[in-house]
Amino acid sequence: MGRFKIKKRELWIDMTPMSDVMVLLLTFFMLTATFVKPEPVKVQTPGSVSSINVPDHDVLTILIDPKGRIFMSLDKKTDMMSTLDAISEKYNISFTLDEKRTFGSVPSFGVPINELKSFLDLDPAKREAYLSSESIKGIPCDSANNEFKDWVEAAREVNPDLVISIKSDANTKYQVVKTVMNSLQDIKCNRYNLITNLKKVKAVDE
Amino acid sequence: MKTKQNKKTTRVDFTPMVDMMMLLITFFMLCTTLSRPKSMEINMPSNKKDLRDDQQNKVKASQAVTLLLDKDNAIYYYEGIPAIDNLKKTSYGENGLRQILVKKNMAAIQKVKELRRKYESNVSANAFNEKKQRDKFNEELSEIRGGEGTPNVIIKATDEATYNNLIDALDEMQICDIGKYVIVPITDFDKQMIQHLKDKGGAAAPTK
Numbered sequence: 449m450g451r452f453k454i455k456k457r458e459l460w461i462d463m464t465p466m467s468d469v470m471v472l473l474l475t476f477f478m479l480t481a482t483f484v485k486p487e488p489v490k491v492q493t494p495g496s497v498s499s500i501n502v503p504d505h506d507v508l509t510i511l512i513d514p515k516g517r518i519f520m521s522l523d524k525k526t527d528m529m530s531t532l533d534a535i536s537e538k539y540n541i542s543f544t545l546d547e548k549r550t551f552g553s554v555p556s557f558g559v560p561i562n563e564l565k566s567f568l569d570l571d572p573a574k575r576e577a578y579l580s581s582e583s584i585k586g587i588p589c590d591s592a593n594n595e596f597k598d599w600v601e602a603a604r605e606v607n608p609d610l611v612i613s614i615k616s617d618a619n620t621k622y623q624v625v626k627t628v629m630n631s632l633q634d635i636k637c638n639r640y641n642l643i644t645n646l647k648k649v650k651a652v653d654e
Numbered sequence: 655m656k657t658k659q660n661k662k663t664t665r666v667d668f669t670p671m672v673d674m675m676m677l678l679i680t681f682f683m684l685c686t687t688l689s690r691p692k693s694m695e696i697n698m699p700s701n702k703k704d705l706r707d708d709q710q711n712k713v714k715a716s717q718a719v720t721l722l723l724d725k726d727n728a729i730y731y732y733e734g735i736p737a738i739d740n741l742k743k744t745s746y747g748e749n750g751l752r753q754i755l756v757k758k759n760m761a762a763i764q765k766v767k768e769l770r771r772k773y774e775s776n777v778s779a780n781a782f783n784e785k786k787q788r789d790k791f792n793e794e795l796s797e798i799r800g801g802e803g804t805p806n807v808i809i810k811a812t813d814e815a816t817y818n819n820l821i822d823a824l825d826e827m828q829i830c831d832i833g834k835y836v837i838v839p840i841t842d843f844d845k846q847m848i849q850h851l852k853d854k855g856g857a858a859a860p861t862k
Contacts, residue, residue, distance in 0.1 A: 463668030470675035477682035618818035641693035
């Protein structure tokens, strides 16, 4: 009698593993869908009728906040680390392996090179707080000290397929955008993307 | 026998839950592709001195429109060769800048409209053909936009203009199907012209 009972139970198809898998998939999609790279500054991009999608890999994002501070981020960890190598060679600052690893994992950075080491040595929570604090300086980009140019140049050497996109706040002064564009022109980078929001405009009729 | 039946009913059926999960997953999958930011591609002139002079020469004064973007969302423009009294004030959007550019670029806009109608009337459902058609469409579009008789637009911005102003101006190029535009640094004379216009406006206002 007992045996018979067990046999009947095994006929039941158990949906639990399937629902487990589903939950896993769901969490995966939820994370990828809403997971936007944490940006140190809130940037409100201007609207435009342009409807070209931003490429999803090999992107170098240049973030400019309303105060004119510049941040940069690369989408690949390995690119980040090799870029740091190139920069450290150029500026004669050596970084430890740990520092390189942290640099690979930071979502974006925006400190002058001489402060980079101390920035990477901070513990993660503090670093995040520092990155979004008011005191952060951004990457210097002026005629006297144009570290930004070196960063972009280094990144482009590491990965020649890099697409450069500028994400700037609508209220950023043109002065800053101009220095960024001029720096890009200096390193013969004449094609890039400006990130915007989609805006509907009714067609020209006449 | 009764206890056995009771046991069966306590078992939870996960099938509806799985169905719901499926729905949610499809929802999130669609969301990932829908909420991507858009971008605007831009080609800047090369920084080489000789090349720039060469390009500058190509711009026919009669077909050039120069836009000056200033602070507080002010926008000025002049047609042809810069002259101190040539500058006019306008505004962003439909009633200002767009009207000027549309008037200048009427022929090209008509052609683009026709092209678009033609393209839309025979869009193929076949993905491969569709892509080929779109490529052809884009090619023709850029040909019309850069064709003979279309105006050249020169965009200059002062340091106090915002990034939004620049994007708005660039946007207007797309809306009005202008293929030949360039962003160049502002000259001192341009600033003088703006100042001159402002002074004149200031003098004229009290008499009104």
